[in-house]
Amino acid sequence: MPATRRHWPTGSSNRRAGTRLGSLWRPARRRSCCTxxxxxxxxxxxxxxxxxxxxxxxxxxxxxxxxxxxxxxxxxxxxxxxxxxxxxxxxxxxxxxxxxxxxxxxxxxxxxxxxxxxxxxxxxxxxxxxxxxxxxxxxxxxxxxxxxxxxxxxxxGVALAVRADGAASPSEPGEMVVAEGSGAGEITAERCFVGYASEVDHLVVAGRAAGDTRVALVSRAHPSVTLRRHQELGRGELWRVRCQATPVLAWLGGADEWAGVVAGARRRQAGYLVGLSQSALDLAVAHATRRRQFGQPIGRFQSLAFRLSELVARTDAARLLTRAAAAQADRGEDARLTAAQCLATAADLARVVTAAALQVHGAVGMTDDSDAQLCYCRAVIEALWWGTPTQLRAEAAPLLRAQLSA
The missing domain is CATH 1.10.540 (Butyryl-Coa Dehydrogenase, subunit A; domain 1)
Structure with a gap:
């Protein structure tokens, strides 16, 4: 029998969860906050x-x-x-x-x-x-x-439009044509793999214009902005965005600002991947506890228990590395190196942990009804969002050499 797909929740417990979500969505009295x-x-x-x-x-x-x-x-x-x-x-x-x-x-x-x-x-x-x-x-x-x-x-909402093609690194945005005109000017650019572009109000478009990196904020609803959805298997939503003489609402900086933005976005993406890995690991541990074979939970078998223990240690290590990179940024230090390092570590971890979660679940983990396959599908996409591990290590190498020689 084919697995049924779950979309909007059903059942008494799920209805309670839906009611709670609705209560969070409705306006409520503002809480006091310290200053x-x-x-x-x-x-x-x-x-x-x-x-x-x-x-x-x-x-x-x-x-x-x-x-x-x-x-x-x-x-x-x-x-x-x-x-x-x-x-x-x-x-x-x-x-x-x-x-x-x-x-x-x-x-x-x-x-x-x-x-x-x-x-x-x-x-x-x-x-x-x-x-x-x-x-x-x-x-x-x-x-x-x-x-x-x-x-x-x-x-x-805002979406970042950075990549001119799938092979480019987000730290090196594609070409962008800037035309001076009324207001802040206009831009012409085409970007691919823009997440959730149909659901946002604004786009941040980064690009190189006349040899300089510039960052522009434009309205997604402007008639000069066209969207075309990519076909992808990660259960997400990626779009190709084309801006044709689109008015700029505001200029948000240049190369220096963009380098800081990329470092901050990479730290947050690393945190997202650590959370995703922890979720997949929790699913694997829960299944290993429930699933019984030879009269005992499969989690008691040493081969599986040792594998899950290793992944717990790697997840904790990636979490600590990501927190350390964020703490370095809070101290006002140059955190580009640690941002690339923590994201490369978290990206590798997410793919390994989600693949292991699928293996622990067995065949049921590959059905649409299983959250294990959903974690795996998203990890494949999210791990590349701000650069592949190869690109991240290539960018980290000169920063590390400069740090060691200082």
């Missing part, structure tokens, strides 16, 4: 932190995981509405305002806090534009455009 700009999220806003974690608890995390799924056969009727509810719940819980100063209604979150938040997203396999939006907020903080910053933090 210390030095306190981390967990210390600054403990009540908000609890609610943010509650969105991805043991009951809701599997639900959110399936809510974000894009099917190979096409969009389901309730898919966009479900993902919009998840996005609005995240916005209401302050996820888009993490980097804002407390005086501006934000959380004054550190880089380590952002990595921790990304890890929670990865553990729930929550897909969407939140990580790109957080990157856009960091870019908008520099020029101090309060109108655009308030719009983005208020729920206007």
């Amino acid at each position: 210390s700009s030095q306190a981390p999220v967990s210390a600054c806003c403990p009540e908000e932190r609890v609610v943010f974690e509650d969105l991805f608890d043991a009951e809701l995390a599997p639900m959110v995981r399936r809510m974000a799924e894009r099917t190979r056969e096409g969009e389901t009727a309730d898919g966009p509405q479900i993902r919009a509810m998840v996005w609005q719940a995240l916005v209401r819980l302050g996820a888009t305002r993490l980097r804002l100063p407390a005086a501006s209604g934000g959380r004054s979150a550190s880089q380590e806090d952002l990595v921790s938040a990304a890890e929670e997203l990865g553990a729930a396999l929550c897909q969407g534009p939140l990580l790109d939006t957080l990157t856009a907020v960091e870019l908008l903080l520099a020029p101090g455009d309060d109108r655009l910053l308030d719009e983005v933090c208020g729920g206007a």
